[in-house]
Amino acid sequence: MIKVAVVGATGFVGCALLKLLEKHSEVDIGLITSTSHVGKPLSELQEEFSGTPLGNLVLSVQDPALINQQDVAFLAVPHGTAEALAKNLTCKVIDLSADQRLTAVYGLPEAFSKQISHAQIVGNPGCYATACILAALPLKNHLKSCVFDCISGYSGAGKNAHEKFNYAENIIAYHLADHLHLPEIKKALGCSVSFTPHVVNAFSGLMCTAHLNLKETLSLEAVQSLYESFYKDGFTTAVSHIPSTKEVVGTPFCHIGGFAKDENGLVVVSVIDNLMKGAASQAIENFNLMFGFNLKEGLL
Ligand SMILES: NC(=O)c1ccc[n+]([C@@H]2O[C@H](COP(=O)([O-])OP(=O)(O)OC[C@H]3O[C@@H](n4cnc5c(N)ncnc54)[C@H](OP(=O)(O)O)[C@@H]3O)[C@@H](O)[C@H]2O)c1
Structure with a gap:
């Protein structure tokens, strides 16, 4: 023991x-x-x-x-x-x-x-950092830059969260460009990173919407299969839908999905429980x- x-x-x-x-x-x-x-x-x-x-x-x-x-x-x-x-x-x-x-x-x-x-x-790792890094890690060698927009339940701020945030019926952005987790995200991904966190009136659950600007064009099929093979063991899984926090709250899992393209690159969504995988x-x-x-x- x-x-x-x-x-x-x-x-x-x-x-x-x-x-x-x-x-x-x-x-x-x-x-x-x-x-x-x-x-x-x-x-x-x-x-x-x-x-x-x-x-x-x-x-x-x-x-x-x-x-x-x-x-x-x-x-x-x-x-x-x-x-x-x-x-x-x-x-x-x-x-x-x-x-x-x-x-x-x-x-x-x-x-x-x-x-x-x-x-x-x-x-x-930090809770936001976990969701951001896992959303982009399989494409690490293809990344030019990343923009991460994250939303967390208020338990992310600890048992005195109510003293830090007026989160009742509210959505709050904070640390727009200088959150404590930014250095670890940059270090893990090795590219230029923008990251803004938001807190909402849910106890736990954390979503990262990742906008990944790639050095070259990759097909969505290639991206999906890259994520599936990268995350074949462990608690992180590539899914074929847009994941939401309810499917991972109370569990050790990270679900990554969405996989859409826009004119700036790839959009990927990852979800975790901030108190568990985070x-x-x-x-x-x-x-x-x-x-x-x-x-x-x-x-x-
Ligand atoms: N909440 C999350 O989702 C999350 C995710 C990833 C990482 N973290 C990190 O994990 C740590 C704990 O977070 P938490 O959310 O559990 O915070 P929390 O609910 O505020 O709990 C803080 C704990 O630390 C103790 N504490 C308070 N001041 C202290 C001091 N000066 N020296 C030593 N212990 C002290 C408290 O003990 P008493 O009140 O009993 O004195 C309490 O047990 C933080 O560093 C946080 O950033 C949190």
């Missing part, structure tokens, strides 16, 4: 992680941490865990010495706090914040599975690779 710490267990991502880890046959959850609820049982904060063994686990202080008694730590804490903590950790680390995405092994199994399997620290389930994929388990262990 692999001993696991979930650092930031009271957040949206921490909670999604715990639900998946609880079902994983090779995992022993040894430590859960919080900054503001130390000493409380998890069930006091998350009613859904009431009456389960997980609900009785008591939230601990975020102490590197305690975390290092585990084999791996999932860091589900705000940006800017994870990297400093990771510097004091000797166990393996899967960082779900943005802190180490450009410096550690990038945890996108569709692109870096070999590197992830040998990594000590993995930077789990965070927790992708972190479990990375955990599985790092510890030599099947990629899909605990996720189906």
